[in-house]
Amino acid sequence: MSQTISPADRMFLPVLAGAVILLIVLAAIIWAPIGPPTMVRGRVVAIGAGRSRSGARPWLTIDLSDRRTTISTFAVLRCAVGDTLEVRRQRRVWGPAFSAGAMRCKRAGPGVARLGRP
Numbered sequence: 001m002s003q004t005i006s007p008a009d010r011m012f013l014p015v016l017a018g019a020v021i022l023l024i025v026l027a028a029i030i031w032a033p034i035g036p037p038t039m040v041r042g043r044v045v046a047i048g049a050g051r052s053r054s055g056a057r058p059w060l061t062i063d064l065s066d067r068r069t070t071i072s073t074f075a076v077l078r079c080a081v082g083d084t085l086e087v088r089r090q091r092r093v094w095g096p097a098f099s100a101g102a103m104r105c106k107r108a109g110p111g112v113a114r115l116g117r118p
Contacts, residue, residue, distance in 0.1 A: 060106040079105035
């Protein structure tokens with residue numbers, strides 16, 4: 001007994017593959033950087049930590065020239081409120097993304113709040 005495959009069943013895999021490829025292309029367009037990153041200087045206005053799967057995740061809120069942003073950091077940054085920090089700004093389709101990487105804060109003087117070891 002032979003089983004016949006309907007035209008709709010034959011088209012299922014090519015349509016599914018096309019949908020997956022389309023989703024990958026859309027994700028790449030949305031998340032891919034536009035141009036090289038630029039460095040901008042900001043002032044630390046708040047320090048804190050939030051929960052994550054791996055434990056506490058420290059963050060800094062930074063005032064930039066055109067906006068205020070919050071970035072996740074590593075405890076080795078040893079920043080204080082009022083310190084300055086160079087932040088990497090990466091342009092993307094949905095807006096800029098900011099990161100501090102392994103850079104260190106430049107001290108503005110004795111800080112009120114300190115992240116990491118003094």
